[in-house]
Amino acid sequence: MPNAKQSPGQLMTVKQASAQSGIAETTIRNYVSNGYLKSHKISHYTFVGYRDLLRANWIARQKDLNKNYELGS
Numbered sequence: 082m083p084n085a086k087q088s089p090g091q092l093m094t095v096k097q098a099s100a101q102s103g104i105a106e107t108t109i110r111n112y113v114s115n116g117y118l119k120s121h122k123i124s125h126y127t128f129v130g131y132r133d134l135l136r137a138n139w140i141a142r143q144k145d146l147n148k149n150y151e152l153g154s
Contacts, residue, residue: 092121092128092130094129095109095127101131102138104138109129110127112134117141
């Protein structure tokens with residue numbers, strides 16, 4: 082099992098990424114399935130990059146903000 086502290090460029094499992102970032106595992110998997118986040122599948126594990134996860138989370142939040150702004154106009 083890798084250390085709790087990972088460098089930003091390293092790959093980690095969805096569970097590890099969730100624990101470190103505070104983003105729900107389901108949300109991370111949704112980012113992968115919606116194409117916001119690249120992943121690598123090895124056996125039954127899905128690996129993501131921590132820096133890529135933070136970028137995908139930022140993009141998703143911006144899209145949500147834009148939708149809310151358009152609905153409010």
